[in-house]
Amino acid sequence: MLGTIRRVGQLLDLFDEHHPEWGVTEVARALQVSKSSAHALLRSLATIGLLEQLPNSRYRLGWRTLALGSVLLTSSGIAGIARPAIDNLAKTSGETVNLAVLERGHVIFIERQPGAGGRFASAVPIGTPLPFHCSAVGKVLLAHRPPAEAQALLRTAAGFDRFTRNTITDKQRFQAELEQVRRQGYAFNLMEAFDNVCCVAAPVKNSLGLVVAAIGLSMPTHRFERHRDYYISALLAATRRVSAELGWEAETGGVA
Amino acid sequence: MLGTIRRVGQLLDLFDEHHPEWGVTEVARALQVSKSSAHALLRSLATIGLLEQLPNSRYRLGWRTLALGSVLLTSSGIAGIARPAIDNLAKTSGETVNLAVLERGHVIFIERQPGAGGRFASAVPIGTPLPFHCSAVGKVLLAHRPPAEAQALLRTAAGFDRFTRNTITDKQRFQAELEQVRRQGYAFNLMEAFDNVCCVAAPVKNSLGLVVAAIGLSMPTHRFERHRDYYISALLAATRRVSAELGWEAETGGVA
DNA sequence: CATCCATGTTCGCTAATAACGAACGAGCCG
DNA sequence: CGGCTCGTTCGTTATTAGCGAACATGGATG
Incomplete structure (x- = not known):
């Protein structure tokens, strides 16, 4: 692990919606390095375009971050492979x-297809990190990590913030739910993040059987309650299709 | 300039749509460093999430690049400020x-509002780097750079590739066009990138009068020819509005 | 308008460390 | 089964990143 790059990681972690601009001194304090080191770091990152220096000589993320994300989306296997199935499901x-x-x-969303109504479209931006405890896709993704990693994530989780009356804030109960998700092969989100919004999600597996992504279906509660079984089967059909294209062969794999 | 970070820049440049995966040896050759150095670089970047190591132990961009771009979009002044005007113009x-x-x-697009028809929507992805010589926004942005920088960009330009019969491939003619763009305050793209697609673009200025972005309006040729003047005035109204919100005061500034 | 404080920036020195090359191990193809 | 290529590890050495002090700048304050 190169020290300079470890620092780059810490530095990039500083930039978020609530604090998108940083000055040299500020960064030096946050990373506990000297002002000159912080300056060298910021300036270098600005030179390669990952940061940008504003007229007031402070720094914020550079446009190149967008360009990188775009390259990833257009070249990543999963995004392109899943698109047809996602469009079809939508x-x-x-x-x-x-x-x-x-x-x-x-959890981050890497692709979205808005439903007929076009609601939820901008609910949560593509790429924005979300807590996993209040989304169906989060449950699915966490449920299929190695137990040790899942435990570590649960431990270091910033805390199970409550967003609605239904948000699961108890780790015990959350773990029980993960167990259920593993058994039944899909996860629900029953108004746990937003009032009146329910979701179903299921895993996408690659040829080794590893869960590399999750597909989620979001809708108003009343439609969810009415057509629950239909949504589940349509979703599972989509994840099966994508998994198959990634080389996953359902027949050979057991429930493990 | 920290050497490690300069290398990070070079390394990230390697990843594009045509070559999204790289191995250690490959990178070592491309960057002209030892295999062990390349390995340390790749592994470190994978640890901080900028890269991801695939099961076949090669590397590609990591999901964190998406997250960074998202933070930029939701926190950058320009994107949020321009959105209402863009939506309105669309x-x-x-x-x-x-x-x-x-x-x-x-040139990279950082935001888009598809028109009524919803065509062009996916023509060019958000964040993807584009050559500037065949787009109206590219002309605008380049026309308002300091002459030295513009010259340097023209020199290092990968070449004026031809995409349509109308693409400007002659640097002399392109520079003349930039001069005209500066004079009239907007730029055209007359089927220079895609057949049957025309664009108008105009600059967005901040409080110092610097051009920080450009807004472009794209449409089929026949509608462009019919309503050209309307499009221009609507566009200029939008850029004036956004520039004003960035603190630019048109009255005080000359043509300079 | 003058002063002061905080901030961004530069520079020389030194210790930390990143780069190298060789060696090891794994995987693939012939 | 053998040869090749690739990813990974390790110890040494030269590079360089980090520090602290000094300088420059700009905005706030009295």
Whole structure:
């Protein structure tokens, strides 16, 4: 592990929606390095385009971060492979479909197809890290990590913040739910993040049987309650299709 | 400039749509460093999430790049400030509106509002680097760079590739066009990138009068020819509005 | 308008460390 | 089964990243 790059990681972690601009002194304090080191770090990252220096000589993320994300999306196997199935699922179900992966302990959506109504479209931006305890895709992704890693993630989780009356804030109960998710092969989100929004999610597996992503289907509660079984089967059909294209052969794999 | 970070920049440049996966040896050759150095670099970047190691132990961009781009979009001044004006322009004109910036010599779109028809929507992905010589926004952005920088960009330009019969491939003629763009305050793209697609673009200025972005309006040729003047005035109204919100005061500034 | 404080930036020195090359182990193809 | 290529590890050495002090700048304050 190169020290400079470890620092780059810490530095990039500083930038978020609530604090998108940082000065040299500020960064030096946050990373506990000297001002000159912080300066060298910031300036270098600005030179390669990962950061940008503002007229007031402070720094924020550079446009190159966008470009990198774009390259990933257009070249990543999963995004391209899953798109047809996702589009199809959105069209047949009429609901919003999300494709999500785990990124350093957080759920991020990497692709979305809004439903017929076009609601939820901008609910949560693509790429934004989300806590995993209040989303169906989060449950699915966490449920299929190695137990040791899942435990570590649960331990280091920033805390089970409550968003609605239904948010699961008890780790014990959450773990029990993960167990259920593993058994039944899909997860629910029953108004645990937003009032009146329910989701179903199921895992996408690659040729080794590893869960590399999750597809989620979001809708208003009343439609969920009415057509629950239909949504589940349509979703599972989609994840089966994507998994198959990734080389996963359902017949050979057991429930493990 | 920290050497390690300069290398990170070179390394990230390697990853593109045509070559999204790289192995250690390959990288070592490309960057002209030892295999062990390349390995340390790749592994470190994978640890902080900028890269990801695939099961076959090769590397590709990591999901964190998406997360970074998302933070930038949701926190950057320009994107949020310009959104209302862009949405409005798209609604009133019915055509596709793009917001673009210059990123290390390339044009990238950072935001888009598809027109009524919903065509062009996926023509060029958000964040993907584009050559500047065949887009209206590219002309605008380049025309307002300091002459020295613009010259350097023209020199290092990968070449004026031809995409349509109308693509400008002559640097002399392109420079003349930049001069005209500066004079009239907007730029055209007359089927220079795609057949049957025309664009108008105009600059967005901040409080110092610097051009920080460009707004472009894209449409089929026949509608462009019919309503050219309307599009121009609607576009200029939008850029004036956004520039004003960035603190630019048109009255005080000359043509300079 | 003058002063002061905080911040961004530069520079030389030194200790930390990143780069190298060789060696090891795994995987693939012939 | 043998040869090749690739990813990974390790110890040494030269590079360089980090530090602290000094300088420059700009905005706030009195």
